[in-house]
Amino acid sequence: MSQDSTLAALTASEAARQIRDGEITSQELVQGCLDRIDALEDNIGAWTHLDREYALAQAEAAQDRRQAGKSVGPLHGVPVGVKDILDTSDMPTENGTILHRGRKPRDDSAVVARLRAAGAIIMGKTVSTELAVYSPGKTKNPHDPNRTPGGSSSGSAAAVASFMVPVAVGTQTNGSVIRPASFCGVFGFKPSHGLIPRTGILKQSPPLDTVGVMGRTLEDTALMADVLIGHDARDPHSRPMAAPQISRIMAEEPPLKPNLVFIRTPVWDQAEETTKDAFRELCEHFGDLQIMDLPPIFDGALEDHRKIMEADLALSFAKEYRDGKDKLSKVLCEMIERGQQVLATDYNDAVSRITDYQAEIDAIIHVFDAILTPATAGEAPMGLDATGSPAFCTIWTLAGVPALTLPILQGPNGMPLGAQLVSAKGDDGRLFRTARWLLDSLDEE
Amino acid sequence: MSQDSTLAALTASEAARQIRDGEITSQELVQGCLDRIDALEDNIGAWTHLDREYALAQAEAAQDRRQAGKSVGPLHGVPVGVKDILDTSDMPTENGTILHRGRKPRDDSAVVARLRAAGAIIMGKTVSTELAVYSPGKTKNPHDPNRTPGGSSSGSAAAVASFMVPVAVGTQTNGSVIRPASFCGVFGFKPSHGLIPRTGILKQSPPLDTVGVMGRTLEDTALMADVLIGHDARDPHSRPMAAPQISRIMAEEPPLKPNLVFIRTPVWDQAEETTKDAFRELCEHFGDLQIMDLPPIFDGALEDHRKIMEADLALSFAKEYRDGKDKLSKVLCEMIERGQQVLATDYNDAVSRITDYQAEIDAIIHVFDAILTPATAGEAPMGLDATGSPAFCTIWTLAGVPALTLPILQGPNGMPLGAQLVSAKGDDGRLFRTARWLLDSLDEE
Numbered sequence: 001m002s003q004d005s006t007l008a009a010l011t012a013s014e015a016a017r018q019i020r021d022g023e024i025t026s027q028e029l030v031q032g033c034l035d036r037i038d039a040l041e042d043n044i045g046a047w048t049h050l051d052r053e054y055a056l057a058q059a060e061a062a063q064d065r066r067q068a069g070k071s072v073g074p075l076h077g078v079p080v081g082v083k084d085i086l087d088t089s090d091m092p093t094e095n096g097t098i099l100h101r102g103r104k105p106r107d108d109s110a111v112v113a114r115l116r117a118a119g120a121i122i123m124g125k126t127v128s129t130e131l132a133v134y135s136p137g138k139t140k141n142p143h144d145p146n147r148t149p150g151g152s153s154s155g156s157a158a159a160v161a162s163f164m165v166p167v168a169v170g171t172q173t174n175g176s177v178i179r180p181a182s183f184c185g186v187f188g189f190k191p192s193h194g195l196i197p198r199t200g201i202l203k204q205s206p207p208l209d210t211v212g213v214m215g216r217t218l219e220d221t222a223l224m225a226d227v228l229i230g231h232d233a234r235d236p237h238s239r240p241m242a243a244p245q246i247s248r249i250m251a252e253e254p255p256l257k258p259n260l261v262f263i264r265t266p267v268w269d270q271a272e273e274t275t276k277d278a279f280r281e282l283c284e285h286f287g288d289l290q291i292m293d294l295p296p297i298f299d300g301a302l303e304d305h306r307k308i309m310e311a312d313l314a315l316s317f318a319k320e321y322r323d324g325k326d327k328l329s330k331v332l333c334e335m336i337e338r339g340q341q342v343l344a345t346d347y348n349d350a351v352s353r354i355t356d357y358q359a360e361i362d363a364i365i366h367v368f369d370a371i372l373t374p375a376t377a378g379e380a381p382m383g384l385d386a387t388g389s390p391a392f393c394t395i396w397t398l399a400g401v402p403a404l405t406l407p408i409l410q411g412p413n414g415m416p417l418g419a420q421l422v423s424a425k426g427d428d429g430r431l432f433r434t435a436r437w438l439l440d441s442l443d444e445e
Numbered sequence: 446m447s448q449d450s451t452l453a454a455l456t457a458s459e460a461a462r463q464i465r466d467g468e469i470t471s472q473e474l475v476q477g478c479l480d481r482i483d484a485l486e487d488n489i490g491a492w493t494h495l496d497r498e499y500a501l502a503q504a505e506a507a508q509d510r511r512q513a514g515k516s517v518g519p520l521h522g523v524p525v526g527v528k529d530i531l532d533t534s535d536m537p538t539e540n541g542t543i544l545h546r547g548r549k550p551r552d553d554s555a556v557v558a559r560l561r562a563a564g565a566i567i568m569g570k571t572v573s574t575e576l577a578v579y580s581p582g583k584t585k586n587p588h589d590p591n592r593t594p595g596g597s598s599s600g601s602a603a604a605v606a607s608f609m610v611p612v613a614v615g616t617q618t619n620g621s622v623i624r625p626a627s628f629c630g631v632f633g634f635k636p637s638h639g640l641i642p643r644t645g646i647l648k649q650s651p652p653l654d655t656v657g658v659m660g661r662t663l664e665d666t667a668l669m670a671d672v673l674i675g676h677d678a679r680d681p682h683s684r685p686m687a688a689p690q691i692s693r694i695m696a697e698e699p700p701l702k703p704n705l706v707f708i709r710t711p712v713w714d715q716a717e718e719t720t721k722d723a724f725r726e727l728c729e730h731f732g733d734l735q736i737m738d739l740p741p742i743f744d745g746a747l748e749d750h751r752k753i754m755e756a757d758l759a760l761s762f763a764k765e766y767r768d769g770k771d772k773l774s775k776v777l778c779e780m781i782e783r784g785q786q787v788l789a790t791d792y793n794d795a796v797s798r799i800t801d802y803q804a805e806i807d808a809i810i811h812v813f814d815a816i817l818t819p820a821t822a823g824e825a826p827m828g829l830d831a832t833g834s835p836a837f838c839t840i841w842t843l844a845g846v847p848a849l850t851l852p853i854l855q856g857p858n859g860m861p862l863g864a865q866l867v868s869a870k871g872d873d874g875r876l877f878r879t880a881r882w883l884l885d886s887l888d889e890e
Contacts, residue, residue, distance in 0.1 A: 240685060311789035315797075318790070344756035344792035345763070345785060352760075 007032030012078050012166040012220040016119075019066065019077040026059035026066075026077025030121055033079050037164045043145055045138035046159040048084045049091050050124035055079065058121045065119075075227060076119030081159045081168030083152075084125035085132050085202035088112050095202045096128035096137055096152070099324045109200030110232045111169060111211055118227045123165050126155025129387060131317060132171060132202055135329035136387050142184060143415055147380040150180030151387030153214070157184040160214045167215045167224050173204045173309060174397055175376075175390025177212030178405045178420060183380035183388060185407040185416025187221040188214050190393075192425045193400030194239055196225075197232030205312030206237060207351055208305070208397055218439060221404070222246040222432050229428075249429030250436050258369035258434045262291045263422075265373055266299055267391040272378035274412045279374060282409070282419060285442070289372070295360055297353075298395060304350035305398040311347050314339030357399040358425050365424035370434040375418030379411025392420065402428040404435055408442060452477030457523050457611040457665040461564075464511065464522040471504035471511075471522025475566055478524050482609045488590055490583035491604040493529045494536050495569035500524065503566045510564075519672060521564030526604040526613030528597075529570035530577050530647035533557050540647045541573035541582055541597070544769045554645030555677045556614060556656055563672045568610050571600025574832060576762060577616060577647055580774035581832050586628060588860055592825040595625030596832030598659070602629040605659045612660045612669050618649045618754060619842055620821075620835025622657030623850045623865060628825035628833060630852040630861025632666040633659050635838075637870045638845030639684055641670075642677030650757030651682060652796055653750070653842055663884060666849070667691045667877050674873075694874030695881050703814035703879045707736045708867075710818055711744055712836040717823035719857040724819060727854070727864060730887070734817070740805055742798075743840055749795035750843040756792050759784030802844040803870050810869035815879040820863030824856025837865065847873040849880055853887060 007029050010018070018024045034052050041047060062077040087093045087105035089112075094100045112122060127137040129152035139154040141147040142162040149158045153170025157180030160168050170177040172190045181188025189212055196211035203209065213224035226247050231240045262283050268276075283289040314321070314336045320328060321336050328336075364371060374392045381388050396403040402425070405418035421438070423431040452474050455463070463469045479497050486492060507522040532538045532550035534557075539545045557567060572582040574597035584599035586592040587607040594603045598615025602625030605613050615622040617635045626633025634657055641656035648654065658669035671692050676685045707728050713721075728734040759766070759781045765773060766781050773781075809816060819837045826833050841848040847870070850863035866883070868876040 307789075312793065315790040315793050340788065340790060342789040343785065344752075344787040344789045345760040347789035347792065348757065348760050 008036040008163045010166060011217050012075060012215065013223055015078050015166060016075055020072055026062045026121065027056060029077060030055050030059040030079050030123070033123065033165055036162070040162050040164065044140055044142050044158050044162055046081070046126055046155040046162070046164060047124050048094065048127045048137070048155065051091070055121060055123050062119055062121060073117060073119035074223060075115065077121065078119070079121040079123035079165045080115055081123055081126045081156050081165040082112060082115070083156050083168070083170050084128045085171060086111055086169060087200040088122060088125065091122070091125055093125065096130045096132060097320065098327050099320050105200065107200060110197040110234070111201065111228050114228055114230070126153070126159055126168060128152050129154060130329050130332060131320070132173065132176060132204055133313065133332050133335065134387060135331055136384060140384060141380050144380070146384070147382055147415065148183065148384055148387050150183035150376070150380060152176040153180050153212070154387065156214055157181050157186060157188070160184070160186045160216060167213065167220050169224070169228070170212050170214060171201060172210045172212050172393070172397055173208045174305065175393030177214065178375050178393045178403055178418065179388055179390050181214050181405045181407070182375035182418030183416065186214050186216055187218055187407060188212060188405045188418070189221050189225055190397065190403045191225055191229065191428050192402045194237040195244070195428065196228045197235035197238045199232050199234040203316050205309050205316070207308055207354065208312070210397065218250070218432065218435055219247070222250050225428070244429040246429050246432050250432035252433060254369070254433055254437050258437050259367070260286060260289055260370055260372045261364065261368040262289050262372045263294060264291070265294060265392065265395060266302070270377045270389060270391055271374055275374055275378045275417065278409045278417060279419070282372070294395070297356060297360060301357060301395045301398055302391065304353055305394045307342050307346055307350045310335050310339030311342035312339070354398060354400060357395070358401065361399055361401050361422070362424045365427060370431055371422040373420050373422060375405040375420040379413060379415035379417050396422050399425070401425045402431050404431055406435060406439065408439070453481040453608045455611060456662050457520060457660065458668055460523050460611060461520055465517055471507045471566065472501060474522060475500050475504040475524050475568070478568065478610055481607070485607050485609065489585055489587050489603050489607055491526070491571055491600040491607065491609060492569050493539065493572050493582070493600065496536070499535070500566060500568050507564055507566060518562060518564035519668060520560065522566065523564070524566040524568040524610045525560055526568055526571045526601050526610040527557060527560070528601050528613070528615050529573045530616060531556055531614060532645040533567060533570065536567070536570055538570065541575045541577060542765065543772050544765050550645065552645060555642040555679070556646065556673050559673055559675070571598070571604055571613060573597050574599060575774050575777060576765070577618065577621060577649055578758065578777050578780065579832060580776055581829060585829060586825050588630060589825070591829070592827055592860065593628065593829055593832050595628035595821070595825060597621040598625050598657070599832065601659055602626050602631060602633070605629070605631045605661060612658065612665050614669070614673070615657050615659060616646060617655045617657050617838070617842055618653045619750065620838030622659065623820050623838045623848055623863065624833055624835050626659050626850045626852070627820035627861065627863030631659050631661055632663055632852060633657060633850045633863070634666050634670055635842065635848045636670055636674065636873050637847045639682040640689070640873065641673045642680035642683045644677050644679040648761050650754045650761070652753055652799065653757070655842065663695070663877065663880055664692070667695050670873070689874040691874050691877050695877035697878060699814070699878055699882050703882050705731060705734055705815055705817045705879070706809065706813040707734055707817045708739060709736070710739060710837065710840060711747070715822045715834060715836055716819055720819055720823045720862065723854045723862060727817070739840070742801060742805060746802060746840045746843055747836065749798055750839045752787050752791055752795045755780050755784030756787035757784070799843060799845060802840070803846065806844055806846050806867070807869045810872060815876055816867040818865050818867060820850040820865040824858060824860035824862050841867050844870070846870045847876050849876055851880060851884065853884070
């Protein structure tokens with residue numbers, strides 16, 4: 001790599017330290033990332049809005065601030081990619097649909113405001129699938145341009161995986177953070193539902209919508225989560241409670257050797273044989289790793305998730321469907337049309353079971369430190385007209401529990417494959433501590 | 446009144462003081478109330494469960510505790526009536542339906558637990574309409590046995606109005622506290638939605654269900670609210686925030702003369718002519734009282750409330766409907782059947798408008814201290830086969846804003862009639878302070 005590529009390869013944590021200590025400037029780092037983008041973007045298509053001058057102007061302002069001896073945040077001067085369904089007051093936010101082309105929000109989303117307060121450079125807006133559902137954008141998988149990067153946070157995953165930015169923000173209503181992270185070979189974290197506020201973000205389904213983060217290291221992923229977690233009264237699912245301080249807990253030594261359980265989930269049949277083999281091997285690595293199935297109540301979870309998500313899509317995108325149906329994908333129209341038929345009693349019944357699912361996962365995490373489970377059925381499938389199955393994410397999204405995918409496996413064609421760790425709702429810090437231990441134990445081999 | 450009747454006539458605040466100071470014992474007070482019940486219950490029918498021995502045993506235990514010099518709560522030794530949809534661990538809770546006959550909950554509802562912690566004697570369970578909806582129980586209006594006491598908290602209102610207990614607990618999903626309080630001539634308070642937890646109370650419709658209180662004085666009503674308000678994480682609508690300290694704020698002098706606005710609401714046509722006259726007179730009393738209409742958005746509020754409540758009844762009472770439809774009233778079955786047809790999109794659309802309604806009321810309360818509006822269309826109607834219209838309560842229940850009815854008016858037949866004061870969500874303390882001022886200004890005449 002050239003000098004600039006070396007800069008683009010820095011982790012967010014290390015880059016922030018070097019900027020703070022005066023070893024590099026934010027302009028140098030941003031320029032390094034821009035060079036990387038210039039070299040790769042035509043083949044990857046991670047960005048839907050990128051203004052090089054404006055990125056450098058932000059970097060200059062950050063550098064001036066540091067030079068003036070003013071306080072700097074934990075991401076000071078570090079470029080971040082932001083999925084194009086998060087409102088930005090100074091960049092378009094087009095939500096992955098031609099219907100919102102040229103849309104210019106007045107205010108920053110809460111997440112973007114927190115990134116700016118932490119000193120981050122908003123590098124640009126990354127590609128989302130159509131309205132953050134299934135219909136893909138232009139992005140290709142950085143490891144193989146003939147394969148999907150996954151969705152809906154396609155651009156964020158591809159940008160981080162190809163060293164265009166060290167970290168990025170995505171969102172997940174079904175599998176939209178974990179799946180592209182698994183397919184692109186980066187860390188992806190979907191925190192407990194309600195921890196990161198959705199204020200100023202395209203609304204799909206309030207009981208499910210979750211902001212997540214991606215990075216190339218566990219530390220960067222934790223750092224991003226810590227910056228974004230915190231109460232916001234404008235999000236009705238946000239609760240005024242102390243933030244979990246993930247980076248701090250992650251750095252602690254587990255009091256006892258963590259006790260993992262491997263869970264196949266009701267969609268185990270959909271896992272590819274090679275995925276099953278990879279997890280068998282991983283289980284063996286940990287010796288006597290217990291394998292269990294979820295209790296029968298979870299057999300209806302995917303159907304519950306479908307009802308909630310489709311009924312909410314039908315309401316959230318009622319205007320788009322009414323005024324611009326011909327400009328929406330067939331797959332989305334069909335989801336909306338199914339959602340229009342869902343009865344309120346069925347919807348509320350499904351929502352009421354969320355706490356039952358949480359209680360069952362609580363009971364598992366009472367005994368085990370984390371659940372180990374596939375992030376995706378296999379490596380990124382060939383083709384760019386779909387984004388792969390989210391089925392291995394659905395249960396954890398519905399239950400609102402924290403999920404973290406680690407890029408530690410490979411598929412049969414050498415593509416990355418994620419191993420997903422899941423914990424109980426609110427146990428985000430311990431999940432990272434367990435992940436840290438798992439990575440260390442693999443390194444020790 | 447006899448000696449015992451004099452005791453039954455004490456306010457809760459005064460009775461608690463006299464017990465604390467040793468002027469009377471809790472047994473004397475409870476016996477006084479039991480005598481009153483013995484004299485009147487056959488004609489009123491306020492109670493569905495009453496165990497005289499057990500009430501006296503509770504009083505003896507309270508008295509022992511005081512005698513031993515242990516700490517006493519703000520309701521120490523004072524009998525309270527509890528609507529029979531609030532779970533009690535030591536008394537049946539039958540929810541006003543033959544389908545739940547003999548039901549014995551294992552745990553106290555959060556509200557009953559708080560009453561006990563405050564030292565209250567749980568006198569017994571008061572009559573609720575069928576499943577706290579519209580179909581009446583046995584209760585008659587204490588002012589005229591041929592008229593309805595209102596519902597669904599029929600027994601609580603009648604028990605307080607007839608001096609059987611000084612205070613009681615009810616619940617409101619449409620007009621179930623304000624309406625019976627207006628018809629029976631007592632104070633009724635429905636706090637901001639979420640302030641009093643619904644844990645252990647029959648669930649009808651979570652976005653609407655609200656616990657309320659009744660008393661014969663404003664002070665007692667405030668005292669009861671203060672005892673019951675407070676966060677409970679088991680109720681998803683409860684928020685961890687400081688309680689409003691209603692009694693304290695009520696006792697303060699308003700910094701400026703309160704500025705009321707009279708609002709007719711979209712159901713003004715349903716008000717009886719004599720009610721309209723009574724409010725015209727009341728408005729004149731306050732000189733230049735401004736009269737305004739609600740903005741047009743409220744025209745759909747009653748329909749929104751209907752959709753939410755009926756869809757939720759259909760889910761909450763699905764088991765009762767499935768297994769015991771023949772034992773449910775026709776009116777409830779019809780509501781459930783309509784509720785079964787409500788679409789999730791329509792339900793969620795209606796729920797999403799709740800914050801819009803709140804914002805409009807916020808804007809009014811930004812200018813005025815409180816809204817003055819009828820509590821009911823008129824005095825309690827003749828007949829015991831219905832509980833009267835809740836229409837003047839619907840908007841405020843849907844919006845989740847605090848509402849307080851004051852027994853200061855009379856209908857054409859000399860029956861009591863309430864004047865309802867309403868404020869913005871969370872402004873419960875100021876509402877009582879304004880009510881205090883209003884009562885004082887009427888007294889000064």
